[in-house]
Amino acid sequence: MKKEDCFYLGKIVKKYSFKGELLAKLDTDEPELYDNLDAIFIDLRGNLVPFFIESSQLHKSDLLRLKLEDVLDESDADALLKCDLYLPLEFLPKLEGNKFYFHEVIGFTIKDKSFGDVGVIKAINDSTAQALFVVDRNSVEILIPMNDQFIVELNRGTSTIVMDLPEGLIEIYLNN
Incomplete structure (x- = not known):
């Protein structure tokens, strides 16, 4: 094993x-x-x-x-x-709704309600006070807080997480 x-x-x-x-x-x-x-x-x-x-x-x-x-x-x-x-x-007990295990969402696509497709989750960083999705968007790394208030929907069928992120969060990473 x-x-x-x-x-x-x-x-x-x-x-x-x-x-x-x-x-x-x-x-x-x-x-x-x-x-x-x-x-x-x-x-x-x-x-x-x-x-x-x-x-x-x-x-x-x-x-x-x-x-x-x-x-x-x-x-x-x-x-x-x-x-x-x-x-x-x-x-592991099966989780439903917006609850998930970290290993389960690697490879899921993050979509923001206003921005659209953000990228693919390549890792979870849980070494900080706030756990973060580490998202790859065309070789640019974007860190997104794993906050229940930001997660709108987790869809296991389509491997997507729809989020409602604070305005400008994604753009910070793209305007460098």
């Missing part, structure tokens, strides 16, 4: 018991969706390694208590501390 075929679920943050149980901090608004998993991928030195789950349960709202097969004691658990957890993309 390759990382690009998976999504980041969370990180193993500490041991729970002397029997090798672990606590994972989940990166989700709905941790209950991941309460009854059969298996999980753990990033061990850059490789995704599958682990079967003997038991799991939510612990203090956003932590998942895991008992993994072949993790029998504290030393086994120590080897997994601070490791990232991944699941295949097909485990």
Whole structure:
């Protein structure tokens, strides 16, 4: 399994018991969706390694208590501390309407209500306080804030996102 075929679920943050149980901090608004998993991928030195789950349960709202097969004691658990957890993309709940996953909209066309076709989303920059669509328009990079108030419609059938952007935002990039 390759990382690009998976999504980041969370990180193993500490041991729970002397029997090798672990606590994972989940990166989700709905941790209950991941309460009854059969298996999980753990990033061990850059490789995704599958682990079967003997038991799991939510612990203090956003932590998942895991008992993994072949993790029998504290030393086994120590080897997994601070490791990232991944699941295949097909485990993501389907989103509808204007809600989307970042990976899902790469390649979508951005259209502005007044400007028209802006360009194609080539990446998402989420390293800033405001996540940004990185849009390619004839080899010119345009950064557009991912603000719910700007998104009018997301159409998965036509791979387009219609936006109502502030006047002049796109022109800033084109008049250089």
